[in-house]
Amino acid sequence: MNRLSKKGIIASLPSELIRWEVHYLPETESTQNAAAEIFRKTGRGGILVATNFQKTGRGREGRSWISPKGQALLFSFVLLPGQKEAEIYFVTITTALAVCDALRRHLGLFPEVKWPNDVLLNGKKVCGILTELTKTHRGETGIIVGVGLNVNQRTPAFSGIKGEPATSLLIETNRIVPRLPLLGAVMRSFEDCYFLYQKGRKDEIVRRWKRDSCxxxxxxxxxxxxxxxxxxxxxxxxxxxxxxxxxxxxxxxxxxxxxxxx
Structure with a gap:
């Protein structure tokens, strides 16, 4: 259950709100770049790209996001076309809340959100979110959300990393966490939060952010x-x-x- 595959990802994902079009790449430069390229060519939303290893993963402001092969949950998804630039921050917040909810329900943890795009466990970064706009060749706009969730890295994986301290689910729980069920839990929580967002229930999302915020x-x-x-x-x-x-x-x-x- 810790190995990723297209078939396994499809089986783990919810489909009540969005019927996800899954692309699994055992290795890629960046899931964010791969998802953007698919969207630019097709204009379709509901695309999800996951990988076991990315060579040049990145976070906000061009910061690198590096993880040993097979130890993190690395994926990007494209929301339905027509999203506006002003919505990027709120989509990021919605995604962070979804990760918090999944970790709480799936693993019994107590994560916190740190504005604008991080999820923390015990004051250390366990997940980063990168949200970007992209356009098709015809000028249609979509939002790409990239998620990097530290799952089964051990402490040495974070040695030499500058900036805020980082952690993983393995370090915090002292056990290996299967990635496929976790991906399903995150995306199920995302669909729940995104449904509120689409219905204009920003007040409820703000309430949840205040509850989960550090x-x-x-x-x-x-x-x-x-x-x-x-x-x-x-x-x-x-x-x-x-x-x-x-x-x-x-x-x-x-x-x-x-x-x-x-």
Whole structure:
């Protein structure tokens, strides 16, 4: 159950909301790039690309995402065409909540979301999400969501990695976690959250984010364009922007990156 295959992936996925078109690549440069190329040629949504190993996986702002072969859950999926650029942040948040929900239900863990695109276990990064826009040759727009979930890596796999500390499900649970059932659990939770999103229930998604967030009530520093800001997290806007109370007492919403607790 820890080995991936197209047949196994298809059997594990839900199909109530989206009938997924599965592409399994034993090895690829990047699932994100592969999914983008399929979408650009076909214009179809509901594409899911998974791999056992990616040579040049990447995260936000071009950061590399490297994992030993067969030890992580690495996949990208394309949402139905017509998504707007402004929705990228909210789709990222929806996906992070889905990962949290799957880890809670499937493994009994207590993950947290860290805005804008990380999932943490015991304060360490276990999952990163990369959401990007792409266009077909005819100009149709779609959103590609890439998920890198650390599953069965051991501690040495993270040695020498700069930045925030990382962990895996194996390290946190002290047991090997089969990847196929976990993929099914993540995508089932995603469909549940995405259904709310499609129905305009952003209020419920914001409520869940506040429940699962490690940031509400905490002081953070983030980069918003050329501006670095610091303040206390008080809310999540329905656009997906982070709402901070600044030192001058004003409340302001921000999109940005490189957000960290201070």
């Amino acid at each position: 940031m509400v009530g905490q002081r953070v520093r983030l980069c918003a364009g050329n501006r670095e800001v610091e303040g206390m997290v008080v809310d999540l806007a329905d656009s997906g922007a982070l709402v901070l109370r600044l030192d001058n007492g004003h409340t302001e919403s921000f999109f940005g990156s490189a957000c960290r607790l201070v």
